[in-house]
Amino acid sequence: MSEPFRSGYVAIVGVPNAGKSTLMNSLIGEKLAIVSPKPQTTRNKILGILTTDHLQAVFLDTPGYLDPEYPLHRKMMESAKGALKESDLILALTDISIPGFAPIHPLLLSHLEEVRKKPVVILLNKTDRVSDDIIAKAVVFYQDQLPAARAVLPVSARDSVNLDLLLSRIGEFLPVHEPYFPPDDLSSHPVRFFIEEIIREKIFFQFDKEIPYSTAVQVIQYLEQQDRADKIEAEIIVERSSQKGILIGKNGTKLRDLGQAARMDIEKLVGKQVFLKLFVKVREKWRRDENQLKSFGY
Template identity: 45%
Template structure:
């Protein structure tokens, strides 16, 4: 480009994909610089697509966070995989995130490869080797080589989403591969979800953090009221749906202790998103086997456009 010519603005979509728990949502939060996506140490935290919109003076990168690709055990899991696969349509770049600290590559890392095989024309893929902070320097090369073998033609970047390592280079790498064009969203918009939807996800993430085994995965959260009572205070009432009475007991805990713990964790997270105080009231209901029930899945918003 001629040194005096104006820099051309680049815009495009980047589908952030990979198996559960590799750090896709953590990466998007780190890039946006704000916690817009729920994160937890357990797999299958993200259940729907969510945009993370990153705008600079010269580019707008629209990240599409997706549920982790996995082998589903119920209709919700199937929905989540379809929701993830859907991000492949009309994306400019696929950012394939893997956890380099896990060796060898996981069978679920390959699900994306078979989806790519099915595409007539695959978009450009960048392979992000995340969690490099967990590796000794001497182990990086051999682990990186094992992951590079998954997709030999992909460009590679080494990152740590939690430490912020390699992120500037990643943004540069992505920007260079985006088409020239005007931004799709206003520069101050960072996501497509309403605060109340993010709040529901943060409540669910808090339950994933505090509960064990299958119980938190059986939870759906419905926000019943989300009111800005004063400039400082948001009032939230939410219902946690579980699949069995026994799960209800576990979520409530002895003398209501567990529910209090989840509520207090979620309140802090929601408060850091809104920047004000939160009054949060939680209750629990049982909806037997809702993860396999089409009607209930629809009610909870897990419905795909046909």
């Protein structure tokens, strides 16, 4: 007799920069979630779907756990908590390349306590950067941090090391259930969302200091055109006019570079050529304003 089909939601949580988005992308085999070397890249709960012959795992990539400093941070922590509540299985990702290891964030521990009946698997990520000795020490350190965890598994999200094993462990924990999504679906977010994320990713790569953290992106127009490039207009929202100047650059060069980099990825996403027009707008203190946060999708 064949095994019954299993299906469920799998939350991926952990500190900023641990490699949560990288892990989800590697598991799914597509670059769905944006990734950057800077912390706090992910701001929303991002859904990614993996369907095999035996199972459907609906992954929820989340913003990294941090001490909230402003309302945007609080929204980010709410969305991580929401993912924990929706999930059937929790993958707690750690970065073991950090010397001495970082303890699991206290806010994550308290959120896990609220969902303590759910299985948690600890993933020790970035094993490609450390020795076997460090991996062995990390197993002990994190099992001690979270004694209720059902398993501790070393992985490299970037190099796809141990992900087959992880997938079979995921299968063990998912309930017997019909698939939630059609087998070919990779996500449930609209194309606009991914376009905004791609532009944000390029900002994370091309700008430093507070700029990536002070920007939001909104697609304001998407005009599909037959036999011609689609027309996309997007606004980049910043908090101060000085930031607007930095984003635009001398003679508009910075904004042009940004638009070019984003356009290439957007074209891969939509599978055709696009015209991308970017505008920069100042919305003072948007990160602290509930209404603006909502209108920007947070």
